[in-house]
Amino acid sequence: MSKSFGALRVTQDLSFEVGRGEVFGVLGPNGAGKTTVFNLISGDIAADVGAVVLDGQDMTGIPAFKRAAKGIGRTYQIPRPYTQMSTFENLLVSATFAGQMRGQAAYDHCATTLDECGLGDKANRPAGSLTLLDRKRLELARAMAGKPKLLLLDEIAGGLTDGEAKDLVTLIARLRDRGVTIIWIEHVLHAIMAVADRMMVLSFGEKIAEGKPDAVMRDAEVRRVYMGIEA
Numbered sequence: 001m002s003k004s005f006g007a008l009r010v011t012q013d014l015s016f017e018v019g020r021g022e023v024f025g026v027l028g029p030n031g032a033g034k035t036t037v038f039n040l041i042s043g044d045i046a047a048d049v050g051a052v053v054l055d056g057q058d059m060t061g062i063p064a065f066k067r068a069a070k071g072i073g074r075t076y077q078i079p080r081p082y083t084q085m086s087t088f089e090n091l092l093v094s095a096t097f098a099g100q101m102r103g104q105a106a107y108d109h110c111a112t113t114l115d116e117c118g119l120g121d122k123a124n125r126p127a128g129s130l131t132l133l134d135r136k137r138l139e140l141a142r143a144m145a146g147k148p149k150l151l152l153l154d155e156i157a158g159g160l161t162d163g164e165a166k167d168l169v170t171l172i173a174r175l176r177d178r179g180v181t182i183i184w185i186e187h188v189l190h191a192i193m194a195v196a197d198r199m200m201v202l203s204f205g206e207k208i209a210e211g212k213p214d215a216v217m218r219d220a221e222v223r224r225v226y227m228g229i230e231a
């Protein structure tokens with residue numbers, strides 16, 4: 001895929017493939033184009049050139065809400081809950097429109113998901129009254145409530161304590177074990193390194209490395225561009 005905003009080329013001839021049930025980490029300096037890649041996959045913006053294929057089905061040209069119903073779930077860096085609705089109702093929206101669930105099945109799935117995300121005791125709170133950390137938990141819970149085949153996670157570990165980050169990693173591993181495919185943009189390296197099967201690093205919209213986490217982090221170009229370490 002390629003994408004420019006005016007003269008700014010944000011994504012350039014970027015191509016990658018993620019296997020079913022894989023956790024794929026995306027790293028790169030601020031402004032490297034990571035969130036733009038998510039926007040292209042979710043359909044929030046259209047690529048200038050290129051295609052998104054999910055499970056053999058071409059998603060290119062399909063609007064974002066239909067991609068959600070076809071199994072692409074995502075979180076946003078800045079949480080965007082329906083502030084007037086309860087935490088539980090926020091999940092029901094995803095379960096209904098993205099997850100295509102109804103009645104008791106939707107209700108049960110939302111209740112389980114809220115518990116898994118540590119929000120079980122805040123089900124009836126208006127989402128607008130949650131702390132920033134809980135809003136971030138709600139972002140993940142809402143995405144999971146839509147029963148995605150592919151889950152796009154945009155920097156969800158920032159601000160967590162070590163213990164909370166560990167719980168998050170356990171949750172991500174559990175989702176993977178259920179067959180959910182996960183692409184995770186993350187700056188909290190110990191969290192992404194703990195669970196990623198493979199990673200790629202972007203710089204100025206181009207892929208500079210891809211492979212097993214340890215090998216990627218040893219790469220001289222990655223150390224220079226991302227960590228500022230000259231070999």
Ligand SMILES: Nc1ncnc2c1ncn2[C@@H]1O[C@H](COP(=O)(O)OP(=O)(O)OP(=O)(O)O)[C@@H](O)[C@H]1O
Nearest residue numbers: 005008010028029030031032033034035036037077
């Ligand atoms: N809708 C837009 N219009 C114009 N420029 C944009 C738009 N979206 C992103 N950009 C620009 O594209 C570049 C890449 O942004 P993007 O948010 O994808 O980077 P990122 O790697 O996710 O950064 P960060 O780690 O800070 O979240 C930045 O220079 C940004 O200002």
